Amino acid sequence: MTELAVFPDPYQGTRPPNRRRGGLADDVVLYVREQILTGALKPGTKIDQEALAAALDVSRSPIREALVILGQEGLLDLIPRRGAVVADLTPEDIVDHYELFGVVAGRAGAIAASTLDEDEIEQLRAIHDRFVDGTDDDLSALNWAFHRIINRTAPRRTRWLLRLLERSVPADYYEFTDGWNAQAVGHHAAILEAIVDRDADEARRRMEHHLHESGVAAVAHLERQGFWED
Structure with a gap:
């Protein structure tokens, strides 16, 4: 399983004009989703929640909420006691x-x-x-x-x-x-x-x-x- 150590600068060049910031969890969802769908995060990569919190300057609570949403979308696999990893998308x-x-x-x-x-x-x-x-x-x-x-x-x-x-x-x-x-x-x-x-x-x-x-x-x-x- 690949470990994620560092996230790029948050929101750098990621938003068209209609994408205004919403709640903190929504911002985390948008950020991680785009990291996955542009290939920055590959299948099997574990989401480092501490690095994500530091990159986006948010607490762990919106991150946990965002990971659940991304799990429901099928982009992440949520593994008990092991955290979230990027799903094996085909x-x-x-x-x-x-x-x-x-x-x-x-x-x-x-x-x-x-x-x-x-x-x-x-x-x-x-x-x-x-x-x-x-x-x-x-x-x-x-x-x-x-x-x-x-x-x-x-x-x-x-x-x-x-x-x-x-x-x-x-x-x-x-x-x-x-x-x-x-x-x-x-x-x-x-x-x-x-x-x-x-x-x-x-x-x-x-x-x-x-x-x-x-x-x-x-x-x-x-x-x-x-x-x-x-």
């Missing part, structure tokens, strides 16, 4: 998570194709044009803005679930996944085209494909990080 686990996200996001895409007005479509197109232009430094913020216009057309409970799923994937996707921005440009263009055409079924399908490919890219990144190496 590539299929990672892709499945993104595909689940895609099912809900696809529903929002279908609704957007039927309900967005012309002004909102122009906003979507303007954000996409900035993405294509490539001069913005914060691609994650543009990605968030693009999806926000689509997601806010969904019913209240669907929006809640989308926010929950959005927080469960790495925030700085465009910074840690090589070449993903080029793929995302094509995906977003296809989604936008379906919405402009008012083709709800195609918008759903293209959004689901976008999230599936996000999962594939995440697996490729983790493989490059040696996530599954012994």
Whole structure:
């Protein structure tokens, strides 16, 4: 079992504009989840709670609460008298998570194709044009803005679930996944085209494909990080 001795500086480059700090346990959940899903913490790594408390300047109570939440998510195994270790996630686990996200996001895409007005479509197109232009430094913020216009057309409970799923994937996707921005440009263009055409079924399908490919890219990144190496 790998021991975790030191955590990187907390929150360094980990939050897109919609991720405001919540409760202390929520902050710990976000931090550890991103450490796992970006490959910094590998399967079998034991979570050093003292190092985590020092890195995030929190007490042990929110850490224990956060570890329980991450255990319920399947990212950690909680072992009596031994603590928490990173679960033995498989590539299929990672892709499945993104595909689940895609099912809900696809529903929002279908609704957007039927309900967005012309002004909102122009906003979507303007954000996409900035993405294509490539001069913005914060691609994650543009990605968030693009999806926000689509997601806010969904019913209240669907929006809640989308926010929950959005927080469960790495925030700085465009910074840690090589070449993903080029793929995302094509995906977003296809989604936008379906919405402009008012083709709800195609918008759903293209959004689901976008999230599936996000999962594939995440697996490729983790493989490059040696996530599954012994």
